[in-house]
Amino acid sequence: MSEQIQPVILGADIGVYALARSFHEAYGVRSVVVSGAALGPVAHSQIIDNVLVEDGHDPRQLVDRLVSLAAELPGKRLVLMANSDWLVRVVVQHRAELEPHYVVPFLSEDLLERISDKATFAEICQDLGISVPRTIVQDFAQAGEEEWAPVPVDISYPLIAKAASSADYQDVEFAGKKKVFEIQTPGELDELWASLRGTGFRGRFVVQELIPGDDTQMRSITAYVDSRGATTLLCSAHVLLEEHTPSGLGNPAAMVTTRIEPMLDQARHFLKSTGYVGFANFDVKVDPRDGSYRFFEVNPRIGRNNYYVTAAGANPMRFLVADRVEGRAVEPVVVDEQVLYSILPNSLLLKYVLDPALRSQVQGLIRAGKVAHPLRYAKDGSPRRLAYVAAALINQVRKFRRYYPEVTGTGF
Known part of the structure; x- marks a missing residue:
């Protein structure tokens, strides 16, 4: 079939x-x-x-x-x-x-609405004993009323602010709009609230404590839950570098697939407890203060960087087709294979990987040819595509030179 x-x-x-x-x-x-x-x-x-x-x-x-x-x-x-x-x-x-x-x-519409909202996601995780950053919710539903005022925020600065629902934020436009804001002072936060209110935003924003550590503290999980409720595919990856453009902030640009069982156990618990079905993609950060895995959000889809799973030997489409087209149950798979997934030139990536152990690991994968770029496909190599892929790599150099010219050792 x-x-x-x-x-x-x-x-x-x-x-x-x-x-x-x-x-x-x-x-x-x-x-x-x-x-x-x-x-x-x-x-x-x-x-x-x-x-x-x-x-x-x-x-x-x-x-x-x-x-x-x-x-x-x-x-x-x-x-x-x-x-x-x-x-x-x-x-x-x-x-x-x-x-x-x-x-x-x-997944169902009801569950989609619950888990797509970062505020509700944090509440679900707390109920399940899954670690999340401390979160305060700012609701703009009544922001059109003259007497509306934002709730006080007592989280230490700098802190993180982002839309609870990216769908609610999709078409909002204002000067300085970002996917994720790193707020340094109460004044900056007041300016953000004023911009959102003025542009007519009526959704919710979450304010969260900033978990210390740079991009290399981030982790990614991709999962597939079949129509029977079994988590048949799990793959985790250690992020090396994220994008730093305002619109792409937080999207992994390079990762190494790495099996991290304690983190995967928490993902399994979340998926089973919520009755999830289909693909899911979790953003997680290791808190260097205590080693805990802080779950930031779950995307109700396979994720922009899904090819890291295929590159590591577990093509997610086979799990989907076996389940939904062929009606077959399959044995659950947890990916063990290590590959380097990257949309960057190797030289650019290595400029930013400063940890000696990580750098050695990346160099070893490069030498072994275990590197995957989703757009570089030998069976799709027309001259116009090859030119686009080459231009995309050059453009990455330009973007990092503009938006992240120096490795600071800090981030979110």
Whole structure:
């Protein structure tokens, strides 16, 4: 049955290409990618058919195009994937329209709303005995009222502020907007609250203690929970370097897959206790003060950097297809293989990896050829794609030179 599958993927970023690549590696199939524009990662690809909609941010257009697309692909088992929070929400909210045509391997709408909100996620973790940074919630629901005032914040500075729900924050625009804010003073926090209130933001922001340590304290977990509720795939990675552009802050740029069992146990506990199904991606930080694993959030999707799992020998699409297309239960897998996943030139990465043990590990993986870049695929090597990949690597050098020119040894 797997030979009849047809992946249909919403979006156009590097994570979408990684999904298409994983499907192609597993089953030799081309993916249909639906988006508002064929951006660089998915353009000129020999493993992707791009389908464009006039407005890629209009949920109604996307859903209508998915329904009409299904009629154009008779005889195939259509598997629908999305890899950004707001697109997952579109799919889940329109499940009744899409499920007659597609396999929709996502969690319930109720659970999506609960775990996608960083404030509610923190509460769930605390109830389960899973460590999180100390969190205060700032609710802007009544911020349009003249008498509204933000709640006091008694967390030590510097601290972290970010939207509780990225979907609520998606279309908010103001000067200095960032995915994550490192706030140095009460005055800076007051300015952020004023900007959010003034722009009409009516969601929630969370303020959290800043867990000390640089990018290398971060960890990533990718999981798949099958339709029976069994966690059949777990893979963890040690982050070496994150992106530092305002829009990409916190996205891992380089990681080494590393099995970290105590952290994975907590992820299993969360997934089982919440009744989770589908792919999940956790952001975790090791607290150097006590060695605890502080869970920051869970993304209700496989994650932008999902290719690290495939590179380590456990192609996630095989777990998905076995479960949702073939109806098979599979033996759970915890990834042990070590590979270096990186979207950076090796020389740029090594500039930032200062810890001698980590640096030696990275150099060893490079020498052994155990390095994976999601866009570098030998079976998708047209001249225009090769030129794009080369330009993307050069652009990484420019971005780090501009936004993170020196290694400071601090971060979040």
